Amino acid sequence: MTAVIPKTLIISDNKKIQQTIYENLLPFKFEITKSNNIRQVLSQKQLAEYDLIISTTDSTEELLSFVNLCKIQKNGKLLLISDLEDKVLKKHNFDCCMHTAFEEVDLIMNAHRLLTNFNQKIRLMEMKKKIHSKRIAKKELTPVTSDPFIKSQIKNAAIFAEKGNNIFISGPTGSGKSRFVDFIYNCSPIVDKHYLYADCKNFTEPYINDLLFENAAGGKYYSDYLNEKFQGILFLDNITSMSLETQSMLAARLELLLKESKDIQIISTSNHTKTEALQEFLLLPTLATYICESSLNLTPLTERKEDILILFDHFQNVFNSKYNLQPKTLSRNFKYLLTTYNWPQNIEQLKIVVKKFCFFGEQITEKQFKKMIDSTETGKFDLIPYIATKKPEAYHTPKFLHQNLK
Secondary structure (H helix, E strand, O other), X not given: XXXXXXXXXXXXXXXHHXXXXXXXXXXXXXXXXXXXXXXXXXXXXXXXXXXXXXXXXXXXXXXXXXXXXXXXXXOOEEEEEOOOOHHHHOOOOOOEEEOOOOOHHHHHHHHHHHOOOOOOOOOOOOOOOOOOOOOOOOOOOOOOOOOHHHHHHHHXXXXXXXXXXXXXXXXXXXXXXXXXXXXXXXXXXXXXXXEEEEEOOOOOHHHHHHHHOOOOOOOOOOOOOOOOOOOXXXXXXXXXXXXXXXXXXXXXXXXXXXXXXXXXXXXXXXXXXHHHHHHOOOOOHHHHHHHOOEEEEOOOHHHOOHHHHHXXXXXXXXXXXXXXXXXXXXXXXXXXXXXHOOOOOHHHHHHHHHHHHHHHHHHOOHHHHHHHHHHHHOOOOOOOOHHHHHOHHHHHOHHHHHHHHO
């Protein structure tokens, strides 16, 4: 039997929600449409064609229009995202309601839950590495750097990985810890290895438990979980954000599994060093004995200025290839701005700047370039839409450029 791919309609004007959907629900066939006139939008759509409808609404009038049309046309499941009072939403029979301040993982889980009757096993895509049970090793084996200290850490990482050690990686946010994890994964001697990921900071407690421990439903949300048959890499991201209670459960589970299997390698990351984590009671000593056989420490980007331009060129090549763009040249003044900036968000922030420069680099002034760098510090939403990859000409319209440089 051929697997059916769920067809999804997203009705929303919220750009952040749209990008979240693009990043997280890629296995689904979906369309995105605006909701400023919800009656007109819905009257032009045959809602019965869709297996899942995700809609955002901020007014009671829009909500009522939506409800009336859904009564007539809807066959699939409905997930509503709204900040209207709960008592208003409870009057109507929605399959699922979420507030706009939802965690991304909740969107995935709820969408997955509403579509459990499909005759396929929906493979959830990587969501900034919050859920990812199986993976193929990346082609870029080695972290990009010219810094002697980081080079020494790369050398140590290769040695630790080949020995099968459990590795604790510390460093500030955005310093490149995840790239080291990719490198260690490729160097690991485990054959046919799986990759089990837990974001201990952003996952809610029930999801961490489902990921790490077999429950009554057999780890219902994941294709893999930490059982006696697991072979591969267990990546515990932001381990010091995990509750001490769950750390205790994890330590007990690892004690049993590591006695019976040599095919589990644990990589954990934190913004704190091992010593800091233990002193500040963020990491249980019992768990540390299992996950901290070897340690690596990464320095922030501001302490390795020579890497800034090297990483800039690397990311520019990646984005140019991905979006089929022409290379752009950095002027001397632009290079000066890059190397003298403080980079509080480290490599992740630099990556966003490079992405914007790839699209707008030769059409902006030095003042605009500086403003573009400063805007990424605030965590301002990146307005370069994923949908534009299908229409490259949209990138170069004056209106689009003006909106993104504002």
